[in-house]
């Protein structure tokens with residue numbers, strides 16, 4: 001799966017490709033569509049898909065010998081015409097999406113609903129949307145075309161991936177142990193297994209790459225194996241999820257010192273990737289206190305309500 005930053009770069013690139021300057025120095029731009037328009041189409045497409053498809057729930061209920069515990073999706077038709085539609089099995093999650101998330105200038109904030117289905121709940125802990133997680137996945141379009149996938153588990157720092165994807169995964173639990181097989185290979189036991197269905201506004205929206213046309217709702221079947229609790233990606237002592245200052249579950253849109261970073265022409269690092277969150281030259285790690293039990297406290301020397309690590313004045 002493409003990283004989010006790559007996606008944005010691709011979006012800009014494709015936007016540039018779509019510019020037509022045959023008429024001289026001017027550009028005929030093909031403007032991106034509105035989130036509020038596409039979300040309605042995506043919701044209808046997802047609804048139709050969930051009503052006309054089923055997953056191999058019978059295998060999960062009564063696992064046959066050597067069952068691989070992978071979700072298989074199929075159409076309700078013919079010999080399968082009496083199967084239970086996915087719409088009866090899914091859970092949903094609604095997130096606000098801003099046009100700024102895709103660097104669009106429409107000033108929209110639009111609610112988007114994603115669906116997920118836990119075919120087997122893992123027996124281990126549950127990652128947050130900002131934890132590194134050991135995942136196996138397959139990505140496909142609603143027409144069944146596979147565009148990406150891994151045959152084995154791979155580590156993913158969830159904030160680098162699609163917002164809908166990382167949010168859905170935070171509802172899954174991981175496995176409970178790693179066991180060694182007689183042949184020396186290792187295996188994760190009792191991991192999570194499921195599938196998610198994302199509207200394009202929680203995926204690539206107008207971006208496209210690698211077999212994914214613009215405005216595509218996406219399906220990911222996933223297995224969740226392990227995760228690193230309290231992942232602290234920038235190593236500043238604060239778990240990434242605690243750097244989600246606006247509490248929307250998305251750590252990519254919290255950047256305390258963005259103005260300062262712009263002023264000094266530094267790349268803008270959101271707090272979860274920034275070891276000095278206020279750009280005052282003192283590392284965040286040196287502006288917080290972590291006790292022997294690992295509890296973090298945030299001193300505020302000038303009592304202005306802004307903790308030192310976010311305050312350039314203290």
Ligand SMILES: [Ca+2]
Nearest residue numbers: 244248250251
């Ligand atoms: Ca946030």
Ligand SMILES: [Ca+2]
Nearest residue numbers: 257269270274
């Ligand atoms: Ca920053």
Ligand SMILES: [Ca+2]
Nearest residue numbers: 236271272274
């Ligand atoms: Ca930080």
Ligand SMILES: [Ca+2]
Nearest residue numbers: 308309311314
């Ligand atoms: Ca400070």
